[in-house]
Amino acid sequence: MRIPLSRPYLNEDLKRGVLAVLDSGYWTEGPVTREFEGLCREHIGCGHALAVCNCSVGLELALRALGIGPGDEVIVPDYTYPVTAGAVNIVGATAVLADVERDTMLLDLDALEAAITPRTKAIMPVSLFGLPLAYDRLDALKNKHGLFVIEDAACAIGTGFRGRKTGNWADVSAFSFYPRKFIATGEGGLVTTNRPDWAEWMESYKHFGMQTQTTREDTVFGMVGTNYKLSNILAAVGCAQMRVIGELLVRRRAQAAYYVELLAGDDRIGIPRVVAGGEPSYQAFCVFVPDRDRVMREMRAGGIEVQVGSYALQMHPAFRPGPLCRHAGGLENSRWVYDHALALPLYHDLTQAEQDEVVRQLRAVLSQESRHGDRPAQ
Numbered sequence: 001m002r003i004p005l006s007r008p009y010l011n012e013d014l015k016r017g018v019l020a021v022l023d024s025g026y027w028t029e030g031p032v033t034r035e036f037e038g039l040c041r042e043h044i045g046c047g048h049a050l051a052v053c054n055c056s057v058g059l060e061l062a063l064r065a066l067g068i069g070p071g072d073e074v075i076v077p078d079y080t081y082p083v084t085a086g087a088v089n090i091v092g093a094t095a096v097l098a099d100v101e102r103d104t105m106l107l108d109l110d111a112l113e114a115a116i117t118p119r120t121k122a123i124m125p126v127s128l129f130g131l132p133l134a135y136d137r138l139d140a141l142k143n144k145h146g147l148f149v150i151e152d153a154a155c156a157i158g159t160g161f162r163g164r165k166t167g168n169w170a171d172v173s174a175f176s177f178y179p180r181k182f183i184a185t186g187e188g189g190l191v192t193t194n195r196p197d198w199a200e201w202m203e204s205y206k207h208f209g210m211q212t213q214t215t216r217e218d219t220v221f222g223m224v225g226t227n228y229k230l231s232n233i234l235a236a237v238g239c240a241q242m243r244v245i246g247e248l249l250v251r252r253r254a255q256a257a258y259y260v261e262l263l264a265g266d267d268r269i270g271i272p273r274v275v276a277g278g279e280p281s282y283q284a285f286c287v288f289v290p291d292r293d294r295v296m297r298e299m300r301a302g303g304i305e306v307q308v309g310s311y312a313l314q315m316h317p318a319f320r321p322g323p324l325c326r327h328a329g330g331l332e333n334s335r336w337v338y339d340h341a342l343a344l345p346l347y348h349d350l351t352q353a354e355q356d357e358v359v360r361q362l363r364a365v366l367s368q369e370s371r372h373g374d375r376p377a378q
C-alpha cells in the first residue's frame, strides 16, 4: 500500500533498549518490565499498573479479581472488538450486549441502564479508538446501581477526560499494546487499578499464583494462577515510547485536527463526536460514509489502506443469544455504525501530504458514488 493504515513507532532509543535487554540475557519479565509499569503508572496517575502479555488476558484477570463468574451478567457495548464480550464468557459469566450512540460510537448510557438486572455485576465500557467515555455520567450510574466498572481501554493509552487519564477512572482498566495501538510492543497489555488488594491478587495470578513478597529461595504458591507476564524485551519497546508519549499525543491530536479540517463541510462524510470534556488520543480515526464496503475496496485499489472500524457482535455466531449472551434491545445503532464506519490511515509519522492524498481519494470515490445516486451517510 502506498499509504498504510498504521505503522508502529520506531526510534534509536527503542532499538538500543531492546539490544541492551538481549545482551543482558534477562529476557523474561524483570527490571525493564518494572520500569515500563512505572512509566505507565506515572503517565496515567493511577495507584497500580501491572504489565500483562495482552489486553484480552488483562480483561479476564480483572473479571477474576472482582470475583465475576457463572450466574453474573456484565454489560458490554455491541460495537467493539469481540474479546470484550469473549473475556466475560471465558470466566463463565453472561455478556449482555447493549447499544451504542451513533455519533460517538460508544456505549449508550441509557441503553446500559435499561439493560441492568439483579444479576448485573459489572459494566465493561470501551473507549474505542482512543475516544474517551463520559466518565462523570458513568460514575453516577455505577454508584446508583452499585456496580463495578471494568474498562476495556485497549485503544485508550493517552486518552483522558477533564484532566484525568483513562486508567484512573474505572475500578480496573485493561490496555493493549498490539501494533496498531498508540503505544505498541507487538503483543502486550497493562492492567491498572487504585485498589491494592485487587492489584496484589492480579500480580499473584499472573505469576503462577506465587505470593508477591516471596523470593526465589523461599517461593510460596498461595493460589492457583497462570502466566500472563510481559517480557523485558517487549517492555523495552514500550519504555522508549512511553518516554515520549507527551509529544506523540500532541502530534496525533494535530493529525486528527487536520483530518477534521480537510473533511469539514462535506455532507457525505460524518465525523464522530467527542464527548464534552473528552481528551481523545485518536488511536484510530474513523469517518462515517455511505456504501462503506465499496469505498473501502476502491480506496484500497488506489493504494490507500483503509479498514472497517470495529465489529457489531450481534452479527457473529459466537454472540448469538443463549445462556452466555443476551441482546438488550434492538442494537440498531451498533449495526449502523458497523455499516458506515471507515478507519483512515493514522500513525505517528503520517504526513500532511499523505493526509491530503487520503482525503482527495476519499472524495473522488464518493463522487463516483453520488453519480450512481447513493445517499449520504447521515
Ligand SMILES: Cc1ncc(COP(=O)(O)O)c(C=O)c1O
Residues within 6 Å of the ligand: 054, 055, 056, 057, 080, 081, 083, 084, 126, 128, 152, 154, 155, 175, 176, 177, 178, 188, 189
Ligand atoms: C476494543 C478492544 N478490546 C480488546 C482488544 C484485544 O487486545 P489484545 O490484542 O492486546 O489482546 C482489542 C484489540 O484490538 C480491542 O480493540
